[in-house]
Amino acid sequence: MTRLHIDWTACEGRGACVELLPELLYRDEWGYPLAREKQPQVPPALEGHARRAVRDCPRLALRFVET
Template sequence: MTPRSGAGPRPSGSAAETRLRVDPVACDGIGLCALLAPDVIELDRWGFPVVVRRDLAPREVKAARGAVRACPRRALWLERVTSLSAAR
């Protein structure tokens, strides 16, 4: 099983972006995440989260981190994505 943190080493010359991910199977559609990170998460018509911002700004990362911690089903996680083209 791979860790969800995405905290692996970065290749030199790359930039890392933080993304919020949702496990739709684990999610019960409680909606707490959208209250804690409204700039990042919207709820669909059934109350399940939809991540509307792919790459998060620093203030959005803070809000998303709060949503991850508060999720009662542990259906959210933050992921660091390394992009070689973003550094150029």
């Protein structure tokens, strides 16, 4: 099972990841991404977008966690 992890110490909160993964993430009032679920699981249909979000995060604040 693949989950998405956000490193809050690195995130700069511009929300590019939210635009790629609105099914999993939304912006808080300051623009930081929040997961719609406590530990957002990446469904197979969203793996491509999730990989792009991880790859393109300017702060390397997103990563996959295999559980």
